[in-house]
Structure formats: C-alpha cells, structure tokens
Amino acid sequence: MQQFPFDFNDLPTPAYLVGGWVRDRLLQRQGKYLDLDFVLPEKAVETAQAIARKYKVGFVVLDAERKIARVVFKNGTADFAQQMGRSLEEDLGRRDFCMNAIAMECHQLIGDRLIGDRSLGIGDGLFAGEDFIDPLDGIGDLKAKRIRMVAPENLAEDPLRILRGYRQSAQLGFAIEDLTRQVLIKLAPRLKTVAAERVRTELGYLLSINSGSQWMMEAISDRILEDWLPSQHLNLPRFAEIEGVISNLLSQFPNLELFFSKHLSGDRWAIVVVKLAALSNSATALESLGLSRAEQRWLVGILRYLPQFINLLDQSTPKEQYKFFQSTLEFFPAIAALALASGYESEKILSWLKRWLNPNDVIAYPITLITGDDLLKDLGIPPSPKIGEFLESVKIAQVEGKIGSHAEAIAFIKSIIS
Numbered sequence: 325m326q327q328f329p330f331d332f333n334d335l336p337t338p339a340y341l342v343g344g345w346v347r348d349r350l351l352q353r354q355g356k357y358l359d360l361d362f363v364l365p366e367k368a369v370e371t372a373q374a375i376a377r378k379y380k381v382g383f384v385v386l387d388a389e390r391k392i393a394r395v396v397f398k399n400g401t402a403d404f405a406q407q408m409g410r411s412l413e414e415d416l417g418r419r420d421f422c423m424n425a426i427a428m429e430c431h432q433l434i435g436d437r438l439i440g441d442r443s444l445g446i447g448d449g450l451f452a453g454e455d456f457i458d459p460l461d462g463i464g465d466l467k468a469k470r471i472r473m474v475a476p477e478n479l480a481e482d483p484l485r486i487l488r489g490y491r492q493s494a495q496l497g498f499a500i501e502d503l504t505r506q507v508l509i510k511l512a513p514r515l516k517t518v519a520a521e522r523v524r525t526e527l528g529y530l531l532s533i534n535s536g537s538q539w540m541m542e543a544i545s546d547r548i549l550e551d552w553l554p555s556q557h558l559n560l561p562r563f564a565e566i567e568g569v570i571s572n573l574l575s576q577f578p579n580l581e582l583f584f585s586k587h588l589s590g591d592r593w594a595i596v597v598v599k600l601a602a603l604s605n606s607a608t609a610l611e612s613l614g615l616s617r618a619e620q621r622w623l624v625g626i627l628r629y630l631p632q633f634i635n636l637l638d639q640s641t642p643k644e645q646y647k648f649f650q651s652t653l654e655f656f657p658a659i660a661a662l663a664l665a666s667g668y669e670s671e672k673i674l675s676w677l678k679r680w681l682n683p684n685d686v687i688a689y690p691i692t693l694i695t696g697d698d699l700l701k702d703l704g705i706p707p708s709p710k711i712g713e714f715l716e717s718v719k720i721a722q723v724e725g726k727i728g729s730h731a732e733a734i735a736f737i738k739s740i741i742s
C-alpha cells in the first residue's frame with residue numbers, strides 16, 4: 325500500500341483528491357513518486373502552508389493568482405489548488421480529459437478503502453462507484469481504455485494538453501477517441517504558443533516511456549509537432565528502430581543501464597536525448613526546445629560523429645579507433661545505437677561497443693605509461709605544448725602495439741627527440 329506522507333485529518337472537510345492519482349489508483353498503477361493533487365473549496369494555499377510547517381517540509385506557491393501551492397515531501401509532492409468555479413463539478417469540467425476529471429473526498433480514504441489490502445481495481449468488482457465524483461464518466465473511459473476530451477475549448481485554452489493526450493496514451497496504452505483526436509489535430513498549430521520548457525518536459529515524458537516511440541510517430545503523422553520538430557529534418561525510419569535497438573542493447577549489455585539512466589538531467593534523460601538524436605537529422609533543428617547545454621552537446625556530438633563512425637566501420641586503423649574514442653567517449657553508446665538503428669552491420673558495431681564497455685581495453689582506454697611530470701624530470705623537457713604532443717604520440721605508439729612499458733615510452737620519446 326502506498327504510504328501517504330501526511331495525515332488527511334490535517335485537511336479541512338471537504339478536500340478532494342483529483343487527477344492523476346485518482347486515475348492511477350483506479351487503474352492500480354503506482355509510480356515511483358507520489359503525486360497528489362488536491363482541490364479545496366477554500367484556503368488552498370493556507371492549508372498547504374500549514375501542512376508544510378507542521379511536517380517541516382518544502383513549500384512553494386506555484387500560482388498566486390489561481391491559488392495553487394505545492395508541498396514537497398521526501399517521497400513525493402502534494403499540490404493544493406483552490407477549486408475553480410462554484411462547485412467541484414465545475415472545476416472538473418475545466419480539466420483536460422474525462423479520465424483526469426474524477427475526484428474523491430479524501431477523508432473517506434481513512435480507515436476505508438486504502439487501509440488494509442482491499443483494492444480499488446476496476447476489473448475485480450471491489451470498486452464501488454459512489455465513492456467517486458465522476459460527472460463526465462471518466463471511469464467509463466478508464467474501462468474502455470479511451471482518452472476523451474472534456475471539451476474542445478479546454479484543449480484550446482491550454483494547448484499543452486494536446487501533447488499530454490499523446491503522452492498519456494503512450495503511458496497508459498489507451499486509444500484517443502476519434503472526435504478528440506480530430507480536435508487535437510485541428511488545434512495542433514496552437515502548440516507553438518506554449519513555452520518551450522513545458523513542451524520539452526512533455527516530450528521528455530513521452531520519449532522516456534518504453535513504448536513511447538509509437539505514439540511519438542502518431543503525433544508526428546498527425547502533424548502535432550510540426551512547429552517544434554519540422555518534418556523536413558526528421559529521420560523517421562531511424563527513429564522507428566531506435567527503441568528496439570536500445571532495449572536489445574540493454575538486454576545484451578546490462579552495464580549500459582547506467583549510461584542510459586544516469587547521465588544528463590536525470591532518470592532516463594539520456595534515452596530521451598538518444599531518441600531525439602535518432603529522430604532528427606539536425607541538432608540545430610532541435611534548438612528551439614531549449615535543451616540544457618550538456619544535452620545539446622550530446623546531440624551535436626552524436627550527429628556530427630555518426631557519419632565518421634560509419635566510415636570507420638568499414639576499415640580503420642588502431643590509431644583512428646583510438647582518436648575516435650577520444651572524441652566520443654562521453655556518448656559513444658548513443659552513436660552505436662544510431663548506427664544500429666540505421667541498419668549498419670551489427671557485428672562490427674558491437675565490437676566497438678565492447679571496447680567502450682571494457683575499462684581495460686587497450687584502444688578505448690590505453691593506460692598511462694608516462695606523464696608530463698616524467699618528461700620534465702627524466703628527460704628534462706621544459707613545460708610547453710610539446711609535452712602534450714609527446715604524450716599523444718606515446719598513446720598512439722601504444723595502441724599500435726609498438727610500446728607497452730614506461731621504459732619503452734622513455735626510449736620512444738628519446739628516439740623522437742633525436
């Protein structure tokens with residue numbers, strides 16, 4: 325059972341739980357982080373502040389005008405919003421999709437359904453409809469695995485909801501109801517008015533989902549993203565393959581998990597950036613998304629070095645391989661993944677990848693036989709850019725198998741000098 329970070333008796337009556345938590349509870353889905361959304365008829369910000377004080381946790385006003393505040397607990401967040409309109413039903417009627425417009429009065433959770441092992445599962449008959457306030461038959465949509473808009477005006481009012489529709493379809497494995505989809509397509513040009521940060525976050529969610537690519541392709545073919553990812557810059561055949569490639573790589577090389585999950589701005593963002601690189605032929609075309617510097621550097625690097633990698637796959641000397649790894653160590657698996665998704669010979673690509681994965685590989689990670697200090701002390705070479713050039717020549721002689729010890733490195737430098 326999910327642990328709530330605070331006692332609901334601290335809330336006034338009534339206090340409604342709404343949105344994703346209620347939806348996911350009905351679907352018996354549970355995320356890593358708790359994301360609770362409350363609607364209070366009054367004093368939403370004051371209540372949030374009092375709870376934050378009592379539990380000595382973070383508090384931030386998200387929207388002073390609409391009276392929305394967030395309390396940040398260790399295991400999740402709780403947003404408190406003042407009810408919009410005169411009734412809860414009116415508030416629910418202003419939301420994006422019917423499945424997200426289901427509410428329940430939170431005090432009834434105590435000692436009732438969420439205590440003990442009784443489940444709220446839709447399919448198992450334990451779920452009792454009267455506990456939910458569901459004026460738009462969101463529960464019917466959950467049963468039918470369908471995403472249905474509340475009203476076209478609601479989607480027009482906040483066009484990010486267009487993208488949320490595709491993302492939530494991917495996340496839940498739901499279909500977008502026909503009329504809703506027609507409206508999403510019609511309103512798509514309005515997505516360009518949305519702040520880049522919000523679009524980027526939604527795209528990030530969509531692409532980080534394991535089966536997100538399929539819905540991304542649907543969004544692209546519905547021309548939802550035309551203003552953010554213009555179709556003339558897209559490589560759809562490569563994008564169609566990338567998800568399968570990444571999951572094959574992860575099952576073949578579990579060590580790659582670290583690369584795909586830990587780099588860049590957080591959980592699974594490396595996967596997002598690799599998928600974006602696979603999708604686009606041009607890093608410049610993605611600039612409008614306002615990615616972080618590190619993310620943009622990866623994108624530029626991956627797309628810039630991919631053609632060189634493909635040339636090297638045919639034929640390459642140890643020196644060329646060493647130099648290529650030096651330039652791409654940070655994101656090499658992404659280049660390998662794109663080459664695989666483009667259909668190049670997997671055996672050759674995997675042999676490169678195995679080198680990258682092996683910390684003792686003589687070409688990807690040649691050990692240091694000699695340092696700049698050694699050159700100063702043992703050979704009396706004064707500090708200058710020359711030192712760097714000598715050290716690089718040593719590494720190249722090393723990867724070519726010409727030298728393999730400190731003494732040989734000294735002798736090698738002496739031979740260059742003379």
Ligand SMILES: Nc1ccn([C@@H]2O[C@H](COP(=O)(O)OP(=O)(O)OP(=O)(O)O)[C@@H](O)[C@H]2O)c(=O)n1
Nearest residue numbers: 343344345359361418419420424425482484485
């Ligand atoms: N652009 C938005 C964002 C949110 N909502 C409403 O606010 C609720 C909570 O929003 P949020 O936490 O962002 O989304 P969730 O639906 O909870 O799901 P997820 O965490 O997957 O985004 C949504 O369910 C929906 O009712 C909305 O109508 N329009």
